[in-house]
Amino acid sequence: MEIYKFDKNNGKKISKFGSDFIMSRVIQTDKAANIGCMYLEEGGIVGYHQAVVPQLLLVLTGEGSVRGESEEYINVESGDAVFWVKGEWHETKSKNGLTAIVIESEELDPSLFMETE
Template sequence: MKLYTFHQNQGTKITKFDSNFVMSKIVQTNQEAHVGCMYLGEKGIIGYHQAVVPQLLMILKGEGLVKGEEGEYVPIKAGEAVFWDKNEWHETKSENGLVAIVIESPELEPAKFMHLKYQ
């Protein structure tokens, strides 16, 4: 399990085409990718299971706890992401709820674009 951040201050200001916004790059894939949005309510849980393919869970709103095969829960909040390799056991839970985007693909390498939370 690896923890990343995708905060606004780590992005790039975009002005092309008269734009005015900040873009935090996440991943780029050449193979098929599945992207979904997960809504965990109060006391919500994504149960302990193995990742079928590498997956990146990006917290957009709220906070919770994640764990990998190490077995220890680690806090995670909006602006942070967790990456699990294929076959890695993992779980996510939230006391008060969270909203997250999940990206699953055989070739995910978030380290190419995102900053590690702990270095």
Template sequence: MEFYRFDRESGRPITKFDSNFVMSRIIQTSGNAHIGCMHIPANGVVGYHQAVSPQLMLIMTGAGKVRSGNDDFIEIKAGEAVFWEKGEWHETISKIGLTAIVIESEELNPSAYMTSRESDL
């Protein structure tokens, strides 16, 4: 399990075409990808299971905890992302609820675009 950031502070200002915004790069894939939005309610859970393919979960709102294998749960919040390899056992829980974008693809390599959160753990 790897942790990344996509919050405003991890992005770069874009001014081309008279623009004024910050872009946090996430991923690029040339192959098939499944992208969905997950809505976990307060006291919700995504049960313990194996990742069918490499999976990147980006927390958009709310907060929760994730774990991999038999490891302890680790807190995750909006602006952060978690990456699981294919076959990795994992679980997500949330006391307050969270909304996340989930990207699944055999070609995911988040470290090519995103800032690691490792220094924060």
């Protein structure tokens, strides 16, 4: 399991075409990718299971805790990205709720765009 940052502080100022915003690049794939939005309510949990393909969890709002194959949980919050490799056992839970984007694809390398925590 790896933890990355995609918050505003890790983004790049974009000014082309009269733009004025910050973009934090996350991932690029050549192979098909499944992208979903996950809502964990208060006390929500994604039970301990193996990743079928490499998986990237992007925490948008709220906070929670994640673990890989060790029993140690790591706290995550808005702006954190968690990456699990194919076959890696993992779990996500939240005491007060969190919303996250989940990207799954055979070809994910978040280190190309994001820095680790």
